[in-house]
Amino acid sequence: MRVNPLFVALVVAVTVSSAFAQTTTSRCAECHFANMSSVPAPQHLGDWQQSAHGKNSVSCDKCHGGDPSTFQPAEAHRGVLGADNPASPVYRANLVRTCAPCHERNATAFGSSLHQVLVRADDQRAPTCTTCHGVMSARVPSPAGLEARCATCHRSGSPLGEYPSLMRGGVESLNVQRQRADELQQAIERITDRMRRVELLASVYDARTALKEAIAGVHTFDLPALTERVDTAKRRLDLIAAAVPTAR
Numbered sequence: 618m619r620v621n622p623l624f625v626a627l628v629v630a631v632t633v634s635s636a637f638a639q640t641t642t643s644r645c646a647e648c649h650f651a652n653m654s655s656v657p658a659p660q661h662l663g664d665w666q667q668s669a670h671g672k673n674s675v676s677c678d679k680c681h682g683g684d685p686s687t688f689q690p691a692e693a694h695r696g697v698l699g700a701d702n703p704a705s706p707v708y709r710a711n712l713v714r715t716c717a718p719c720h721e722r723n724a725t726a727f728g729s730s731l732h733q734v735l736v737r738a739d740d741q742r743a744p745t746c747t748t749c750h751g752v753m754s755a756r757v758p759s760p761a762g763l764e765a766r767c768a769t770c771h772r773s774g775s776p777l778g779e780y781p782s783l784m785r786g787g788v789e790s791l792n793v794q795r796q797r798a799d800e801l802q803q804a805i806e807r808i809t810d811r812m813r814r815v816e817l818l819a820s821v822y823d824a825r826t827a828l829k830e831a832i833a834g835v836h837t838f839d840l841p842a843l844t845e846r847v848d849t850a851k852r853r854l855d856l857i858a859a860a861v862p863t864a865r
């Protein structure tokens with residue numbers, strides 16, 4: 618079949634303009650929002666819309682598959698499977714793979730944890746991405762929220778009962794350094810000497826990289842690794858702070 622170039626141009630135009638449209642970027646979202654009473658899980662639609670995903674045009678098909686360019690249900694849903702189907706990209710054990718293209722560091726980290734081994738073995742007790750980040754809300758748990766989440770499975774007095782509060786402490790110290798990085802960055806942006814500014818901003822970037830690796834440590838549930846990376850970030854920020862007179 619010869620493809621009409623005009624048709625191709627039109628499809629491209631529609632795709633491009635819908636990529637810029639706010640939140641309801643795909644036909645999937647448009648139709649699901651329009652049929653709240655007949656689609657499954659309508660309660661998650663608002664979560665998605667408010668989420669970092671909804672706001673950054675991470676559309677339904679990015680996690681569920683299917684064809685977002687059509688209103689024909691059969692075509693749209695080709696390859697879309699229910700969440701409890703082991704072949705579905707949103708089946709518990711497949712989430713590492715589904716999220717990885719965009720969140721490689723954390724997905725890989727979690728993928729190497731005992732938790733994921735248990736998830737893959739179909740152990741319903743083990744956590745996966747949605748346990749902490751919600752089904753479609755992409756919310757990030759606070760340190761206290763994380764502690765509570767871990768403690769639902771690792772109760773105090775049980776073999777791993779100390780982990781929840783230790784992990785909370787680790788994430789709190791991470792947040793302290795992140796806050797510092799933000800403040801230092803603001804102070805550096807006010808420096809008038811361009812070379813100096815660029816050099817210091819590059820150093821802040823290095824410190825933030827250590828913090829990102831620390832977040833991966835949250836996802837391997839490896840507390841020593843988390844602590845060590847936060848310390849690395851702290852040492853880098855100490856050096857920067859010494860070079861920025863107005864900062865802490």
Ligand code: HEC
Nearest residue numbers: 644645648656677678681682683684685688690693698699
């Ligand atoms: C024309 C309207 C329409 C479009 C377009 C549409 N959906 Fe749906 N979707 C529905 C309706 C209605 C249902 C419930 C009935 C059914 O399963 O067909 C549904 C069901 C679903 C389910 C549940 C499947 C299951 O087996 O439990 C998922 C997931 C889903 N849609 C995702 C998508 C994605 C992703 C897209 C875009 C690629 C999309 N939908 C496009 C109307 C639509």
Ligand code: HEC
Nearest residue numbers: 645646649657658665670675676677680699700707752753
């Ligand atoms: C970041 C990934 C992601 C995005 C984006 C996303 N979803 Fe989901 N969705 C999930 C996950 C994960 C589940 C399954 C959670 C569970 O129940 O285990 C789910 C569940 C569902 C279900 C219930 C399916 C079932 O079989 O019970 C429907 C319907 C659905 N999503 C539709 C949508 C629609 C429509 C959009 C876009 C407006 C969307 N999703 C965007 C990850 C996503």
Ligand code: HEC
Nearest residue numbers: 669670673675679680712715716719746747750755756757
């Ligand atoms: C197609 C790319 C894509 C996929 C697939 C994807 N995400 Fe995201 N995610 C993003 C973008 C873009 C953002 C917002 C920008 C950022 O924070 O990096 C984001 C942000 C997040 C955030 C942070 C929200 C915040 O407030 O800081 C979490 C948590 C998250 N995603 C979890 C997930 C999970 C869990 C999955 C798999 C079920 C997933 N994402 C799948 C692109 C994606």
Ligand code: HEC
Nearest residue numbers: 713716720723724727744745746749757758763788832835
């Ligand atoms: C046991 C809880 C838990 C599980 C399970 C979990 N996360 Fe997280 N995740 C967190 C916490 C806590 C943070 C935030 C740490 C901080 O920055 O304060 C986070 C942060 C994130 C972020 C945003 C921060 C960043 O690095 O950009 C993304 C994206 C993310 N997780 C993806 C995932 C994915 C994908 C999975 C599954 C493969 C997953 N998470 C599983 C607890 C969890």
Ligand code: HEC
Nearest residue numbers: 731735742743744748763766767770771777780781784838
């Ligand atoms: C939904 C339940 C659940 C949640 C939530 C959960 N875990 Fe686990 N975790 C398990 C199970 C099940 C095991 C296997 C060992 C066992 O049976 O206690 C495990 C094992 C572990 C191990 C041992 C890993 C190893 O390599 O030896 C650590 C450490 C751990 N969890 C820490 C955490 C931390 C920290 C959190 C919160 C960030 C958390 N877990 C959240 C269920 C959970």
